Amino acid sequence: MSVKKIQTDVQMKRALTRISHEILERNSGAQNIILVGMHSRGVPLASRIRSLIESYEGETVDVGSLDIGLYRDDLSEKPQPTMKPTDISVDINGRIVVIVDDVLYTGRSIRAAMDAINDLGRPSQIQLAVLIDRGHRELPIRADFVGKNVPTSKEEDVEVRINEVDGVDEVIISSTVT
Amino acid sequence: MTIKEIPAKTSLRQNHILDLDEFNKSDIEAIFDNTDSMMEVLTRGIRKVPALRGKTIITLFYEASTRTRVSFEQAGKILSADVINVSSDGSSNKKGESLYNTALTLQAMKADAIVIRHQHSGAGYFLAQQMKSTSIINAGDGMHAHPTQSLLDLYTIRKHLGTIESKKVVIVGDLLYSRVARSNLWGLTTMGADIVLSGPNTLLPQDFLDQRIGDVSHPFKNITIENDLDKALNGADVVMALRLQSERQKAGHLPSLREYSRRFGISSERLKLAHPEAIVMHPGPMNEGVEIEPDVAHGQQSVIESQVTTGVAIRMAILYDLITGTHSKKEL
Numbered sequence: 001m002s003v004k005k006i007q008t009d010v011q012m013k014r015a016l017t018r019i020s021h022e023i024l025e026r027n028s029g030a031q032n033i034i035l036v037g038m039h040s041r042g043v044p045l046a047s048r049i050r051s052l053i054e055s056y057e058g059e060t061v062d063v064g065s066l067d068i069g070l071y072r073d074d075l076s077e078k079p080q081p082t083m084k085p086t087d088i089s090v091d092i093n094g095r096i097v098v099i100v101d102d103v104l105y106t107g108r109s110i111r112a113a114m115d116a117i118n119d120l121g122r123p124s125q126i127q128l129a130v131l132i133d134r135g136h137r138e139l140p141i142r143a144d145f146v147g148k149n150v151p152t153s154k155e156e157d158v159e160v161r162i163n164e165v166d167g168v169d170e171v172i173i174s175s176t177v178t
Numbered sequence: 179m180t181i182k183e184i185p186a187k188t189s190l191r192q193n194h195i196l197d198l199d200e201f202n203k204s205d206i207e208a209i210f211d212n213t214d215s216m217m218e219v220l221t222r223g224i225r226k227v228p229a230l231r232g233k234t235i236i237t238l239f240y241e242a243s244t245r246t247r248v249s250f251e252q253a254g255k256i257l258s259a260d261v262i263n264v265s266s267d268g269s270s271n272k273k274g275e276s277l278y279n280t281a282l283t284l285q286a287m288k289a290d291a292i293v294i295r296h297q298h299s300g301a302g303y304f305l306a307q308q309m310k311s312t313s314i315i316n317a318g319d320g321m322h323a324h325p326t327q328s329l330l331d332l333y334t335i336r337k338h339l340g341t342i343e344s345k346k347v348v349i350v351g352d353l354l355y356s357r358v359a360r361s362n363l364w365g366l367t368t369m370g371a372d373i374v375l376s377g378p379n380t381l382l383p384q385d386f387l388d389q390r391i392g393d394v395s396h397p398f399k400n401i402t403i404e405n406d407l408d409k410a411l412n413g414a415d416v417v418m419a420l421r422l423q424s425e426r427q428k429a430g431h432l433p434s435l436r437e438y439s440r441r442f443g444i445s446s447e448r449l450k451l452a453h454p455e456a457i458v459m460h461p462g463p464m465n466e467g468v469e470i471e472p473d474v475a476h477g478q479q480s481v482i483e484s485q486v487t488t489g490v491a492i493r494m495a496i497l498y499d500l501i502t503g504t505h506s507k508k509e510l
Contacts, residue, residue, distance in 0.1 A: 067215055069212075069215065069229070069498075070215070070219070070227040070228070070229040070257070070498070071227065071228060071229070075229060075230075075502040076501075076502065076503075078503075079502075079503045080502050080503070082208045082211045082212055083211060083212050083214075083215040084211070084214075084215065085214045085215050085217075085218050086215065086218050087218070115228070119222070119224060119226070119227065120222065
């Protein structure tokens with residue numbers, strides 16, 4: 001098995017800094033934004049983007065967390081991990097929801113996340129920020145803000161490690177085919 | 179099947195929920211985690227999620243029930259499953275069809291789960307052994323077990339007290355006939371509670387306890403029995419009153435209801451003996467004025483209504499777990 005580091009902690013920080021600025025630029029400020037992190041690693045990423053935006057703009061930004069366990073399209077096909085609570089305590093009607101996740105791959109999780117958000121209200125827009133886009137979409141979904149585009153093969157595995165969860169900031173790409 | 183013949187541990191856990199003796203601490207905590215998510219769904223304006231769309235759940239009740247049946251039905255519907263209710267009165271049971279044949283019929287109709295309540299202990303186990311593709315959930319079998327009630331009791335304790343470990347839980351009353359108490363003994367023991375049983379000797383299940391309390395290798399070794407309720411309540415964190423099951427009182431275990439109420443009824447006066455922040459629980463339905471006084475049942479320390487709300491979330495978590503196979507990952 002070969003393992004390659006494709007993003008270091010410094011590079012991750014730069015990527016998140018750029019994403020934060022792009023979110024602000026696209027939405028002309030932070031007033032109407034809610035950052036919604038997807039469990040597990042999207043949650044700390046959303047919270048970091050919030051801190052960055054708050055430091056630039058000097059105003060508070062709403063965040064929430066989302067578990068898509070109840071909305072997956074493969075519920076009968078494979079065992080599911082234990083869920084974590086969805087916590088979006090603000091009214092999302094008419095707001096701009098920015099979904100934050102670590103890796104964008106098939107797009108199926110994002111489809112589920114959009115369904116979950118629609119059950120909570122009707123945002124004026126839903127946007128998507130991901131740290132890594134590894135391609136191989138199975139649905140017509142694209143990200144609005146991307147940390148890094150990484151061409152991969154389906155045999156490879158992209159693993160984002162976040163300090164709050166894994167004790168280190170890095171992105172690893174590993175392949176079972178040597 | 180008598181209670182003693184029911185296997186203590188079965189390999190049926192994979193696909194069915196029969197009793198809590200098959201759950202270890204991490205199994206229970208995993209259900210609690212999913213229940214947290216289900217509680218969030220219950221707070222929404224539109225309480226509907228698509229998780230079990232296209233799945234069929236059949237409730238098969240051979241005994242009367244309001245809260246358990248409605249709670250399962252509501253849980254299934256919030257998860258978008260199709261829920262069909264069958265009660266013994268309106269079913270082919272009236273025409274003499276056996277439980278076995280009824281269950282095979284329901285399986286042939288591609289039911290994903292059957293929730294069964296039956297007057298005979300072990301009925302759920304019997305069905306689970308016959309099923310190939312349908313999950314069985316025991317919603318009360320005779321005097322044996324009622325695992326989903328126990329899970330919601332455990333979750334309620336954790337919600338109100340923060341933890342179950344080392345909390346003093348006093349279970350009072352008709353322990354002989356109580357399937358809720360029996361499942362709770364397993365659940366509370368697994369979660370590390372300090373259990374005290376209180377009630378008249380005639381309503382304490384001697385055959386069940388003799389062999390187990392005092393046997394140092396048995397999980398129930400630390401359970402204590404205290405016939406004097408006032409002593410039992412001293413410092414209690416949880417007071418769990420059980421329903422006096424009048425429909426099962428043919429054997430004449432009690433001289434009179436009045437005497438029972440005086441010695442074992444939970445009154446506000448008695449409750450003062452417990453910890454000031456103790457919670458009062460009752461699995462329902464209550465005989466107010468017998469095992470619990472109305473002012474306690476509806477008082478500050480009562481969490482009885484919270485038990486009912488929690489019951490829906492617990493059953494959502496269980497249905498989700500069984501039908502989508504969340505837990506099988508742990509088993510494999």
